[in-house]
Amino acid sequence: xxxxxxxxxxxxxxxxxxxxxxxxxxxxxxxxxxxxxxxxxxxxxxxxxxxxxxxxxxxxxxxxxxxxxxxxxxxxxxxxxxxxxxxxxxxxxxxxxxxxxxxxxxxxxxxxxxxxxxxxxxxxxxxxxxxxxxxxxxxxxxxxxxxxxxxxxxxxxxxxxxxxxxxxxxxxxxxxxxxxxxxxxxxxxxxxxxxxxxxxxxxxxxxxxxxxxxxxxxxxxxxxxxxxxxxxxxxxxxxxxxxxxxxxxxxxxxxxxxxxxxxxxxxxxxxxxxxxxxxxxxxxxxxxxxxxxxxxxxxxxxxxxxxxxxxxxxxxxxxxxxxxxxxxxxxxxxxxxxxxxxxxxxxxxxxxxxxxxxxxxxxxxxxxxxxxxxxxxxxxxxxxxxxxxxxxxxxxxxxxxxxxxxxxxxxxxxxxxxxxxxxxxxxxxxxxxxxxxxxxxxxxxxxxxxxxxxxxxxxxxxxxxxxxxxxxxxxxxxxxxxxxxxxxxxxxxxxxxxxxxxxxxxxxxxxxxxxxxxxxxxxxxxxxxxxxxxxxxxxxxxxxxxxxxxxxxxxxxxxxxxxxxxxxxxxxxxxxxxxxxxxxxxxxxxxxxxxxxxxxxxxxxxxxxxxxxxxxxxxxxxxxxxxxxxxxxxxxxxxxxxxxxxxxxxxxxxxxxxxxxxxxxxxxxxxxxxxxxxxxxxxxxxxxxxxxxxxxxxxxxxxxxxxxxxxxxxxxxxxxxxxxxxxxxxxxxxxxxxxx
Amino acid sequence: xxxxxxxxxxxxxxxxxxxxxxxxxxxxxxxxxxxxxxxxxxxxxxxxxxxxxxxxxxxxxxxxxxxxxxxxxxxxxxxxxxxxxxxxxxxxxxxxxxxxxxxxxxxxxxxxxxxxxxxxxxxxxxxxxxxxxxxxxxxxxxxxxxxxxxxxxxxxxxxxxxxxxxxxxxxxxxxxxxxxxxxxxxxxxxxxxxxxxxxxxxxxxxxxxxxxxxxxxxxx
Numbered sequence: 001x002x003x004x005x006x007x008x009x010x011x012x013x014x015x016x017x018x019x020x021x022x023x024x025x026x027x028x029x030x031x032x033x034x035x036x037x038x039x040x041x042x043x044x045x046x047x048x049x050x051x052x053x054x055x056x057x058x059x060x061x062x063x064x065x066x067x068x069x070x071x072x073x074x075x076x077x078x079x080x081x082x083x084x085x086x087x088x089x090x091x092x093x094x095x096x097x098x099x100x101x102x103x104x105x106x107x108x109x110x111x112x113x114x115x116x117x118x119x120x121x122x123x124x125x126x127x128x129x130x131x132x133x134x135x136x137x138x139x140x141x142x143x144x145x146x147x148x149x150x151x152x153x154x155x156x157x158x159x160x161x162x163x164x165x166x167x168x169x170x171x172x173x174x175x176x177x178x179x180x181x182x183x184x185x186x187x188x189x190x191x192x193x194x195x196x197x198x199x200x201x202x203x204x205x206x207x208x209x210x211x212x213x214x215x216x217x218x219x220x221x222x223x224x225x226x227x228x229x230x231x232x233x234x235x236x237x238x239x240x241x242x243x244x245x246x247x248x249x250x251x252x253x254x255x256x257x258x259x260x261x262x263x264x265x266x267x268x269x270x271x272x273x274x275x276x277x278x279x280x281x282x283x284x285x286x287x288x289x290x291x292x293x294x295x296x297x298x299x300x301x302x303x304x305x306x307x308x309x310x311x312x313x314x315x316x317x318x319x320x321x322x323x324x325x326x327x328x329x330x331x332x333x334x335x336x337x338x339x340x341x342x343x344x345x346x347x348x349x350x351x352x353x354x355x356x357x358x359x360x361x362x363x364x365x366x367x368x369x370x371x372x373x374x375x376x377x378x379x380x381x382x383x384x385x386x387x388x389x390x391x392x393x394x395x396x397x398x399x400x401x402x403x404x405x406x407x408x409x410x411x412x413x414x415x416x417x418x419x420x421x422x423x424x425x426x427x428x429x430x431x432x433x434x435x436x437x438x439x440x441x442x443x444x445x446x447x448x449x450x451x452x453x454x455x456x457x458x459x460x461x462x463x464x465x466x467x468x469x470x471x472x473x474x475x476x477x478x479x480x481x482x483x484x485x486x487x488x489x490x491x492x493x494x495x496x497x498x499x500x501x502x503x504x505x506x507x508x509x510x511x512x513x514x515x516x517x518x519x520x521x522x523x524x525x526x527x528x529x530x531x532x533x534x535x536x537x538x539x540x541x542x543x544x545x546x547x548x549x550x551x552x553x554x555x556x557x558x559x560x561x562x563x564x565x566x567x568x569x570x571x572x573x574x575x576x577x578x579x580x581x582x583x584x585x586x587x588x589x590x591x592x593x594x595x596x597x598x599x600x601x602x603x604x605x606x607x608x609x610x611x612x613x614x615x616x617x618x619x620x621x622x623x624x625x626x627x628x629x630x631x632x633x634x635x636x637x638x639x640x641x642x643x644x645x646x647x648x649x650x651x652x653x654x655x656x657x658x659x660x661x662x663x664x665x666x667x668x669x670x671x672x673x674x675x676x677x678x679x680x681x682x683x684x685x686x687x688x689x690x691x692x693x694x695x696x697x698x699x700x701x702x703x704x705x706x707x708x709x710x711x712x713x714x715x716x717x718x719x720x721x722x723x724x725x726x727x728x729x730x731x732x733x734x735x736x737x738x739x740x
Numbered sequence: 741x742x743x744x745x746x747x748x749x750x751x752x753x754x755x756x757x758x759x760x761x762x763x764x765x766x767x768x769x770x771x772x773x774x775x776x777x778x779x780x781x782x783x784x785x786x787x788x789x790x791x792x793x794x795x796x797x798x799x800x801x802x803x804x805x806x807x808x809x810x811x812x813x814x815x816x817x818x819x820x821x822x823x824x825x826x827x828x829x830x831x832x833x834x835x836x837x838x839x840x841x842x843x844x845x846x847x848x849x850x851x852x853x854x855x856x857x858x859x860x861x862x863x864x865x866x867x868x869x870x871x872x873x874x875x876x877x878x879x880x881x882x883x884x885x886x887x888x889x890x891x892x893x894x895x896x897x898x899x900x901x902x903x904x905x906x907x908x909x910x911x912x913x914x915x916x917x918x919x920x921x922x923x924x925x926x927x928x929x930x931x932x933x934x935x936x937x938x939x940x941x942x943x944x945x946x947x948x949x950x951x952x953x954x955x956x957x958x959x960x
Contacts, residue, residue: 091894091952091956121959122891123893157918163855163856263910263911639793639799640797
């Protein structure tokens with residue numbers, strides 16, 4: 001204090017010798033506000049900085065021996081600034097007062113009014129704006145002599161923040177005459193009103209329970225029938241994550257407020273003090289605590305990367321991310337997965353399979369339909385569980401995996417291509433399969449067995465894998481970083497979403513009645529739907545071409561020929577005499593064996609290729625924009641030069657990727673925007689496993705392609721993550737939005 | 741499995757007409773993702789890996805420091821709490837001491853452009869020179885990505901990563917949450933103690949403490 005004052009004084013002395021008094025005064029004023037000690041000696045009851053005017057107020061104009069004197073530190077705070085509550089939240093510092101009192105007098109703690117919650121991005125604070133009275137009770141000694149003067153000094157320290165923070169302090173003083181009886185001052189009513197407005201002890205029992213990583217605060221509905229908004233403000237650091245949005249619900253006879261625990265959760269057995277704000281009314285609570293917080297979710301190896309917060313780019317309306325992040329919970333992930341699964345039904349790969357299956361409802365009875373629906377659901381769930389198990393096994397083995405990982409295997413792609421081809425044959429009526437693997441083909445003619453329904457479910461899952469539905473990405477990325485149980489839960493939720501529409505249709509005949517009436521059109525539709533299947537097979541062969549080259553195509557097509565042969569032999573021999581039937585079956589099996597024999601050839605072929613060898617093949621040619629293959633080194637080099645870079649991580653088996661390239665990235669509009677702004681376009685092809693691309697995906701918390709990143713010019717900026725479905729507008733806006 | 745690919749242009753347009761809806765859904769999904777994996781740095785867990793740009797334009801990764809103890813210090817030169825520890829020489833002294841023991845000290849500036857504490861690389865370097873500060877590197881994080889990955893809240897806010905890449909300390913520089921330099925001597929110097937304990941192979945007494953200071957000026 002003293003050195004500050006003398007500093008100011010010496011500054012006055014030195015500046016007055018200079019001509020420019022105006023400047024000196026200005027400097028002095030700003031210096032005074034910076035030093036925040038505007039009070040000159042001797043201290044008075046008030047002081048002011050640019051941000052806060054403080055005043056020490058007494059409820060009594062005359063005090064008496066033995067009296068409990070009510071004092072207040074009044075802070076009048078400039079607009080947009082705030083001071084802090086006793087728990088300031090994620091940052092800040094509470095106001096503190098050091099009292100110098102008459103001998104033997106004692107001051108209590110500050111009686112804190114209910115604070116406001118301030119959210120600035122991911123930071124949450126509790127404090128006061130505009131005006132606040134911080135009350136303190138001072139117990140005066142019995143031996144205070146009437147006729148004397150009682151002097152109270154308050155050394156107040158506070159931090160006031162807007163965006164920036166300024167620590168300030170003031171020494172305030174009040175001299176009060178001592179009489180035989182206390183007399184109210186003019187401020188008495190204001191102070192007693194402030195005291196009446198303090199949070200009261202809760203009139204109802206409230207308790208806290210820790211479950212996993214959540215704190216649950218409960219109180220009876222009977223005590224507080226209506227609650228729309230609730231907030232718990234603990235008095236101590238670390239009890240909760242302040243910035244998380246608390247979730248209020250009713251659990252039986254109790255209201256329940258759920259909020260994630262912080263870095264120092266409450267301990268069972270010790271009460272946790274704080275305020276419970278119910279629709280704006282603050283109750284002081286001392287909550288008995290039960291339960292123990294579990295250790296934070298282990299960060300698995302696959303999550304051990306920068307959990308980037310994708311700064312959403314695109315049009316300004318898209319750029320509203322970055323604030324209010326909270327951890328995605330298991331429930332959220334499951335919800336997203338469920339919705340993602342529902343959307344998967346509309347994906348072109350899945351839809352034909354289901355459409356045909358659904359046509360089966362035009363026959364049969366309701367209870368049979370329900371069994372079919374359940375069998376189908378079981379099939380989908382089993383397939384997703386199997387997929388989850390494979391993922392877990394791979395992850396356990398240290399592989400980095402992601403959604404669509406199956407497609408890294410040419411063998412899988414080949415089998416899928418053949419499956420599509422056989423389905424196509426079946427739909428086109430060229431193949432009569434028994435009620436076996438593909439009950440699909442039988443859907444119209446006969447009542448397919450439950451096994452058929454089950455495998456339709458499996459099939460739907462298999463054909464759905466190359467599709468990434470909106471909402472799935474978030475859930476998948478979450479799931480892949482979780483322990484086994486959570487991963488399975490999310491996968492099953494996704495499966496349930498996929499199964500739901502069919503299950504619903506199976507369950508309610510009313511929905512079935514809305515379907516068109518049976519007729520010849522059904523056969524026509526069935527045959528027509530064969531072509532999407534053939535198309536899918538063709539596309540998969542194209543994928544194989546990039547994975548395994550011309551020899552891979554040869555194997556794939558040879559296999560299809562043999563499959564067609566087997567189908568033909570079977571169909572011509574099935575109505576022949578029994579001897580020919582046996583011969584036919586034998587020949588069909590022989591061709592199938594030949595098909596199987598082709599498989600090792602493929603692994604031999606694809607084994608000779610190194611993963612990087614195909615980087616610039618098919619996918620690359622597909623694009624209309626000049627680009628270079630992605631490599632971390634090239635990206636780092638360009639970034640070091642401060643050049644803007646657009647990164648497209650794609651794969652030829654990724655439908656979404658191909659559509660985006662077609663409708664957005666290879667348009668003239670985008671091409672021109674790239675050229676105009678000197679953007680280097682890097683493309684990473686993940687058609688085959690490439691750890692360098694997996695790394696980049698992980699850095700942005702993705703488990704699969706597509707991923708579009710834009711690094712604006714300049715060396716400092718991080719990547720903007722573009723949405724998974726692009727339009728030329730989204731891309732060009734993102735390029736513009738990036739600071740140049 | 742792509743029907744649009746078979747039915748060529750006409751059905752391709754069909755797919756396009758749905759794009760509005762799909763784009764909306766994708767937007768919602770991406771928004772949901774922004775809430776994802778705000779995986780805060782957790783004690784005894786691998787520290788979030790990162791790749792960041794330094795004041796002198798280089799790119800460094802946490803991985804590249806494997807085998808060394810790494811201190812991450814979030815800072816904002818205009819914050820009074822930071823000034824407390826730089827003006828008094830407390831943090832610069834700690835940096836020197838840490839460097840002498842082979843510790844990597846990374847200053848991180850997560851102030852968004854236009855916000856208090858946001859500086860370019862040259863300014864950051866000059867500021868450190870003026871203050872006698874000797875961090876190994878200054879990491880520029882104007883997007884706040886790194887800050888949010890670690891859950892950094894205040895300036896200063898400190899994190900210590902052990903040579904195995906595991907987070908062993910997070911919290912305040914010391915125990916007295918004020919902006920007064922006088923309090924430094926009275927405070928329990930958490931970071932200094934933790935570094936000493938780490939070097940001696942002992943368990944860190946206070947692994948998670950309350951960070952204090954100005955809020956980090958993230959962009960919104």
